[in-house]
Amino acid sequence: MKIIAVKNRTEILINQLLEVWEDSVKATHLFLSKEEIENIKKYVPQALKEISDLIIIENKNNIPIAFMGIEDKKLEMLFIKNSERGKGLGKKLLNYGINNYDINELTVNEQNPNAKGFYEHMNFKTYKKTELDEQGNPYPILYMRLER
Numbered sequence: 001m002k003i004i005a006v007k008n009r010t011e012i013l014i015n016q017l018l019e020v021w022e023d024s025v026k027a028t029h030l031f032l033s034k035e036e037i038e039n040i041k042k043y044v045p046q047a048l049k050e051i052s053d054l055i056i057i058e059n060k061n062n063i064p065i066a067f068m069g070i071e072d073k074k075l076e077m078l079f080i081k082n083s084e085r086g087k088g089l090g091k092k093l094l095n096y097g098i099n100n101y102d103i104n105e106l107t108v109n110e111q112n113p114n115a116k117g118f119y120e121h122m123n124f125k126t127y128k129k130t131e132l133d134e135q136g137n138p139y140p141i142l143y144m145r146l147e148r
Helices: 011-028 034-041 044-050 089-101 113-121
Strands: 002-006 053-058 064-071 074-080 105-109 124-130 141-146
Touching (some): 011 064, 105 113
Antiparallel strands (some): 002 053, 105 141, 124 141
């Protein structure tokens, strides 16, 4: 496995990351309906192309199995293929982001308790909560900062 900061975001890579995203979301965002996932999925390729820093983990076959996106020291996205969860990839990515991109802030869906617990374990603490997500949907968002 290797961590790669991606510069060239090819259509093939974007499609591979979209598969990781969808697999991860279906396993972890149980509060979303299939229709909501399909609707959000339409916007993911653009987000992957526009995020300032895109970091991926590839398996031994050079296939992406996890990724994160960073913008201005803020973790904007972190997704891991469901079959690869629990193997320390999230910790590797987040530590890489903290050490190389000074990540000190993130948001997480309150209804994704595993992600919330993971970020708390990684020393992020909630400082604000909203009842609606950025699109105005009724999914509470927790705003977290790294406590060093």
